[in-house]
Amino acid sequence: MADDLELRRLAARVVMGAFEGLELPAWTADLLADGLGSLCLFGSNVESPEQLAALTAAIRAVAPDVLLATDEEGGDVTRLHMRTGNPHPGNAALGSADDVDLTSAVATAIGAELRAAGIDLDLAPVVDVNSNPHNPVIGVRSFGADAALVARHSAAYVSGLQAAGVAACVKHWPGHGDTALDSHLAMPTVDAPLEVLRARELVPFAAAVEAGTLAVMTSHVLLPAIDPDAPATLSPAVVRLLREDLGFDGLLVSDALDMKGASGGRGEPAAAVLAVAAGCDLLCLGADKELGVHEAVIGALVAAVQDGTLPEARLREAAGRVSALSARLRAGAGEPVPHPDPEVDTKAARRGVRVTGSFPPVQGAVVLRFVTGTNIAVGEVPWGLPADADALRGGAQVDVAETDAVEPLLPRAEGAPLVALVREPHRRPWVERALHALAAARPDLVVVELGWPGPEPLPGAAVVHSYGASLSNAAAVAAVLAEGVAG
Structure with a gap:
């Protein structure tokens, strides 16, 4: 031994x-x-x-x-x-x-x-x-x-x-x-x-x-x-x-x-x-x-x-x-480091976006960001629409927690597009309930799902799936919202 x-x-x-x-x-x-x-x-x-x-x-x-x-x-x-x-x-x-x-x-x-x-x-x-x-x-x-x-x-x-x-x-x-x-x-x-x-x-x-x-x-x-x-x-x-x-x-x-x-x-x-x-x-x-x-x-x-x-x-x-x-x-440490396409992240994130339904461009929207936390593997990482997104120009981003009622938020969006940012609401009943309440009051609601899609369709005039909440994912969503997508 x-x-x-x-x-x-x-x-x-x-x-x-x-x-x-x-x-x-x-x-x-x-x-x-x-x-x-x-x-x-x-x-x-x-x-x-x-x-x-x-x-x-x-x-x-x-x-x-x-x-x-x-x-x-x-x-x-x-x-x-x-x-x-x-x-x-x-x-x-x-x-x-x-x-x-x-x-x-x-x-x-x-x-x-x-x-x-x-x-x-x-x-x-x-x-x-x-x-x-x-x-x-x-x-x-x-x-x-x-x-x-x-x-x-x-x-x-x-x-x-x-x-x-x-x-x-x-x-x-x-x-x-x-x-x-x-x-x-x-x-x-x-x-x-x-x-x-x-x-x-x-x-x-x-x-x-x-x-x-x-x-x-x-x-x-x-x-x-x-x-x-x-x-x-x-x-x-x-x-x-x-x-x-x-x-x-x-x-x-x-x-x-x-x-x-x-x-x-x-x-x-x-x-x-x-x-x-x-x-x-x-x-x-x-x-x-x-x-x-x-x-x-x-x-x-x-x-x-x-x-x-x-x-x-x-x-x-x-x-x-x-x-x-x-x-x-x-x-292999001395081998040259490759120089990847600097646009590859943008291309990949945009190609991954999926949209159901239709909506006009939503510049100046009130964006409700449902804050649900993450798992331990992810930790606390910034997420949401980029600050320069068209949807936020002239609009506002409002964080919504489980203790918040959504009805008082509706007057803030009167006369403006309404967008909800969510991550896996099918695993969080309070978010699901809030989305259905918002869609009932605002049939033109646009829902942006930044997480894994659930088994049931989300409510609203349109749903945007980004399949992730990274900066490139968020930028791809912002581009889609700025363009408007016909279903």
Whole structure:
């Protein structure tokens, strides 16, 4: 058996750590010097492109071979643009446009931006088939509800991102789309037969593996047809399905272990041991962690090897995969960064917009923005129509909360067009009720849905679906509203 120092370095190698703040803390630098394999940067670590580039350079000065990762999915989930809003459209808009060349080009643009910032592992794309419209955490992060569509765009995204020299990490294996719970808060179950899983959930992952994805991220989802006892991250059976049936031999990354679906009732150190034993190679700890969390996880892995709970060979294999991906990315670090079409985000977002009904141009509208919050994966990111949108010239944007009555707002829109901005009202009964009340009073109501479409049509003279709330999505909506669209 390896000595204590070597075991600690092996354990540190399989940890994807995190810290809070815009500069590298001394304790994080010490962990990097001791062999920490990866760091994931979150919104709290990013203030500007210049600051981020300086931070990643400081990290690499301590540990040149560290894997620097982030969640830059495009669309609603962004880390580089949490303060300003994301310029890139997300997966649902790309799936709506259904042009694989556009998807690949957007992914390359994201990859080029990450590469310039010093990031080399993107925890994207989401390749879940969002078959449940009430899904609280996937939604517009998915390319769509059809497995074949999701598969072709997953492959295109992987190819485009990796063409920029950034490793893709497709998620959330083996599928988080048919869930009604958020694995940040609970452990969801996909209670579908294996033949359904093979025909639906696994299809995009197979396409991504075929396209050469360098990494895959597990989900904290229970799939009784494969393993009735353990969520995917902690399940050897689920990992075997990926390795043996799909033939994936790259890096397997866990979703964040601080999520309840993984650590609920057992804690992060115990979840870490189970995840590596199951076949995960790199353990994402989650955002803004302190030294003690890292030490507890590393210590638990060392202790598990020493007491025989975790085979040393499995820990070595995991650490070896981390090092192999790092070496591969370092070997390509000198290759030129591609120069994507600067208009690709605008083109893709506009192509993804869908309109039902008809309406005249709505310049000077009263725009009611229904504020419903987001899930943990998205966080607090600016959203809404751009300040210079024609619909807001001479009009007003009014935020509406659950405690607000909509009837008193109607006089403000007298003589002016009325637009409602919503995100997934089918999951929020109070918004649905408000929209029906508005449509009854104002049959010319225009509803702009910036989230995942619900199973029932929304009320109003026209409904605009943008399939995301990024800056490019919002600009595409503003253009449609300015033009007016005939149904």
